[in-house]
Amino acid sequence: LRLPYIKELGVGVIYLNPIFMAYSNHRYDTANYMKVDPMLGTEEDFKNLCAEAHAMDIKIILDGVFSHTGSNSIYFDKNKIFGGGAYSDENSQYKSWYTFEKYSGKYTSWWGIDTLPCVNELDSTYMDYIIREKNSVVEHWLKAGADGFRLDVVDEIPDEFVSILRKQIKKIKPGALLIGEVWEDASNKISYGKRRKYFADSELDSVMNYPFRESIIGYVKGSITGTNFKERIMTIVENYPRMVVNCLMNVLSTHDTRRVLTEFGDDGKTRTKAEKAYFRLGGKELERALAFEMLAVLIQFTLPGMPCIYYGDEIGMEGYEDPLNRCFFSWDKVNENLRGFYAKLAKIKNENLPLKIGNVYFRACGGNSIEFVREYEGNRVVVKAVRADWEYKGKDTLFTLKTPYASAIIYKE
Numbered sequence: 001l002r003l004p005y006i007k008e009l010g011v012g013v014i015y016l017n018p019i020f021m022a023y024s025n026h027r028y029d030t031a032n033y034m035k036v037d038p039m040l041g042t043e044e045d046f047k048n049l050c051a052e053a054h055a056m057d058i059k060i061i062l063d064g065v066f067s068h069t070g071s072n073s074i075y076f077d078k079n080k081i082f083g084g085g086a087y088s089d090e091n092s093q094y095k096s097w098y099t100f101e102k103y104s105g106k107y108t109s110w111w112g113i114d115t116l117p118c119v120n121e122l123d124s125t126y127m128d129y130i131i132r133e134k135n136s137v138v139e140h141w142l143k144a145g146a147d148g149f150r151l152d153v154v155d156e157i158p159d160e161f162v163s164i165l166r167k168q169i170k171k172i173k174p175g176a177l178l179i180g181e182v183w184e185d186a187s188n189k190i191s192y193g194k195r196r197k198y199f200a201d202s203e204l205d206s207v208m209n210y211p212f213r214e215s216i217i218g219y220v221k222g223s224i225t226g227t228n229f230k231e232r233i234m235t236i237v238e239n240y241p242r243m244v245v246n247c248l249m250n251v252l253s254t255h256d257t258r259r260v261l262t263e264f265g266d267d268g269k270t271r272t273k274a275e276k277a278y279f280r281l282g283g284k285e286l287e288r289a290l291a292f293e294m295l296a297v298l299i300q301f302t303l304p305g306m307p308c309i310y311y312g313d314e315i316g317m318e319g320y321e322d323p324l325n326r327c328f329f330s331w332d333k334v335n336e337n338l339r340g341f342y343a344k345l346a347k348i349k350n351e352n353l354p355l356k357i358g359n360v361y362f363r364a365c366g367g368n369s370i371e372f373v374r375e376y377e378g379n380r381v382v383v384k385a386v387r388a389d390w391e392y393k394g395k396d397t398l399f400t401l402k403t404p405y406a407s408a409i410i411y412k413e
Contacts, residue, residue: 003049007056009314009339010346013177013306014053015061015150017255019046022070025323026255028152029070029115033130033137043144050145061177062141064149066130066165067156068110068118069097076117087117097126110156121161131161131168138165139172148177150249154204155182155191162203178203179249183210187239199241209248209305211236216252216303217263219370220296220406222387226365230372237304237360246357248305252296252313255326259310259319260296265289268320276320288405290316294341295385295406298399301345302374302383302410304360314342348398348410354381373413380413 006014018027021035036043050060071078075094077085086094087107097119099108110116119126130137138149148169154162162180169176180198182189186207189196198204215232218224224232237245252260262268265281265288281289293313301307312327316335319325349355358376365371368387373380384392390407392400399410 003052003056003058007058009309009343010350011058011309012350013059013061013147015249015308016063018063018065020065023072024070024115025326028065029068029072030065031070031073034140047144050147054145059147059177060145061148061150061179062146063152064138064165065152066119066121066161067153068116071109071115071117078117093125096120096123110153121158127161127164131165136168138169142169142173142176147173147175148179148205150179150181150208151204152181154180154198154207155189155196159194159197159201159203162198163201166203166205177247178205179247180204180207182207185211185236185239199244204244206244206247206249206305208254209236209250212248212250212300212303212305213252213257216296216299217260219299220264220292220387222368225367226370227367229370230362230365233303233360233372234362245304249308250300250303250305251308251310252293252300253310253325255310255322257325258321259317259325260313261289261293261316262318262320262325264292264296265318273324276324280318290335290338291403291405294338294401294403295387295408297342298345298401298408298410299370299383299385301349302355302381303372304358304374307346307349309342314339344399352379352381352398353377354379382409382411382413384409 018030019036019040020027020030021032021037022029023031027037036046053060069075072081073085074082075085075097077083077088080088083089084092086092086098098117099120101107108118110118151157151162166178169178180186186198189198198207211232215229219226219229265285266279268276271279312329315330316338317327317330319327354374354376358374360372360374363371363373369385371382371384373382381398385408387406389404391402392409394411396412397409398412401408
């Protein structure tokens, strides 16, 4: 196991993309919720991973993909491999999970992708299987060692399902975490004509924080000003409940986006997919992209919430859109300077309560500079960033970034 490497980065939670048996590399086309994909190992391997992670004070969060299954699954069985699926068997116990057009082989699928048939989440037998019955999907994996779930496309799952799910996982494991995938401001999200109740009805503990991602990348690239950045960050902080803000999943890269180093280095607009697969930054272009990544990461780690490292970003991995952002971890090509940068920031985050749970407010922000304060019980940590070569002279410095392209300082006040 590589857990010692992960622990050295200061990680406290590991979020895994889907681990269940499936037929794609992304595994969002679940074939069997109760079985680990053989490519990854066995259930015993998962239990061992959780046990060893817990011994290092690291939690494990699973991806909950409950808005659809795979067409090639024990539940749907479009290819007639398993037997008893809703597509292949008129009397299937899973028939009510799906919506079929009468007298045709057509069915409702996720965004029209026929390998991802949608489920009727409020179907009683589906809710029993996923949530309510003894040894349900969520109970099975929580008892196997998981510490919570990240809900895939939660805005496409009914509020009733999410609310019952959260209550059940808290009953099974009170400290379990439920995070939703929401790309916009989750406090006023409207989905399919309905305003969602993620926070009003305490359906979710927190959400993925794409608004922070867009703000950080926009500021570092220069497409928004420091003043714009302040306004966008404070909108989220003021709209979300305090406890939600403290455990926001702050991302710069995910399996759904380009890697952050590529984001700052090359837009790929003139490249074919084949060219993108092999293209790597070099020279001044790489130097600049690395400086921008470091500035973005410093801001990510000091804003409210939980900074999330997409595997490999910390060693300088590159990659355009899916699937080019999902390459194997490059153990033979590690940027040690960048990895050390991440580790130092994580240590500062973990050792300073203002950066973990403190309030945030902004001071002077301009075209290419931002300055904000994290404060907790009278203790203040100040963060100042400039999109240029700049030097700070002062005391009680926790961390300094200085490059020809971007500079920043973290200090106690």
